[in-house]
Amino acid sequence: MSLPSLLNSRASIRNSKARPAPPTNKLLYENPQPSPPAGGVFHQTSILKAHTDHVSSIAFSPNGERLVSGSWDKTIKVWDLKSKKVVLWFLRGHTDWVRSVAFSPDGTTIVSGSRDCTLRVWDANTQKPVLKIFEGHKGHVWSVAVSPEGRMIASCSSNEPIGIWDLETGKLIRTLTDSSLGGAKAVAFSSDGKYFVSGSDNSIIRVWDAKTWQPACMVTSCKGGVSSVTFSPDGKWIASGGDQREVCVWDTATGKLVTGPMKGHTDTVSSVAFSPNGKWIASGSYDRTIRIWDATTGSQISKPLREHTDAVTSVAFSPNGMRIASGSRDNTVRIFEDEQAEAVNQCAAPLNQSSSSSGSKWQPTTATRVLDTPIPTPLPSPAVVATLPSTIPAIAPPTQLLPSTGAKSQSTSATPVAAQSNISTPLAVENAAPQPPKNSQITTKKSRFAGRLSIILKKKLLRWKNRKSASKNDVHTK
DSSP states (O other): OOHHHHHHHHHHHHHHHSOOOOOBOSEEESSOOOOOOOOOOEEEEEEEEOOSSOEEEEEEOTTSSEEEEEETTSOEEEEETTTTEEEEEEOSSOSSOEEEEEEOTTSSEEEEEETTSEEEEEETTSSSBSSOOEEOOSSOEEEEEEOTTSSEEEEEETTSOEEEEETTTOOEEEEEOOTTTOSEEEEEEOTTSSEEEEEETTSOEEEEETTTOOEEEEEOOOSSOEEEEEEOTTSSEEEEEETTSEEEEEETTTOOEEEEEEEOOSSOEEEEEEOTTSSEEEEEETTSOEEEEETTTOOBOSOOBOOOSSOEEEEEEOTTSSEEEEEETTSEEEEEEEHHHHHHHHHHGGGTOOOBTTBOOOOOOOEEEOOSSBOOOOOOOHHHHHTOOSSOOOOOOHHHHSOOOSSOOSOSSOSOHHHHTTOOHHHHHHHSOOOOOHHHHHHHHHHHHHHHHHHHHHHHHHHHHHHHHHHHHHHHHO
């Protein structure tokens, strides 16, 4: 071994002896989790197949666990979204296409409107009609809606007044007539029950006061027939879609355009739906796509969903906003889930976050700030501190703490040491000589090895010097 290599080895040994810096923690999280989801990126997770003809309308139950669908095959089906199976088959009832379906706010009943000019109310837990058939319309029933308190049903038909029905008795309470209405094709209640809106074939959207049933305002700037209307969760905005192939957002109080028109669809917009937080709007179109829009900016927040193979007739957000359901003329119901929200739920599950039947929302956890100082030696546990007496007497000699091995104890009393010192046994164990930590044992072994290696290197260096001096003497002698 050459001299430079020996010197480098000694330097590395000295560096290894240096004591490492104590660890520091700048920011510790009690419950680490990802940042809040941006959301809006949906992907298909389920295809529900049971209908034999076009699916015309869908609606989530209030708790989000079930989905109802109406079809041109004259049937209504209720799906369990966990098992992805039909739990209720309403095989008998309407004699023509089912155009529209809706859950009551308590989820106990389902209302349906049909091309047979009737409305029916069903028990959501059985396959039997709750009330008799609601008769009064002379044309196809295009749309039905249930009031937030669950007492009234609104329905609209081609070239006829809008009907307001009593859900319990089945009687027609009143009709809404207006020369500017034309044929209404869509109706909806606001979530607070203050307003009612209708959209018609003649490009007019009418907002009504749901208490007095007087017209509140009118939107006349639509460019085509209105196929779908819906309120934002707070009731301040109305979203609409129709023959103009655009999605628009209107102010409920003034009827002025707030956002839009949102362009992207290439055919009639058949259905629109607000997300529960009011930030997004989902729209379904006869161009076979579903698009997600920012309700404030009007921009698309993700790529169109193109899984359906025929016209999309209905879209709906789940109550927790993590799912979108759609019905189509391809005879299927499809479920799309928010990728980022789903990932957050999976991360949050082991953290015991509170959740309800309608899903859990992301909630930030509290961060604990720690100063940039070395981590101190841990203090005794609270249980040990609790055993300390108010005045601690002198501790007995260590020999008294040792177990008996047949030899006589140095103590003249036969009372145990723990009792003499008034210290409980756990504390006596705590006060015993502490065992050196593993890190110190490893450091001691390293220092011993380094010392031995240093001695060996010194000997080798001395031998090398002696050989060098001997070789010089030989040269001088010659």
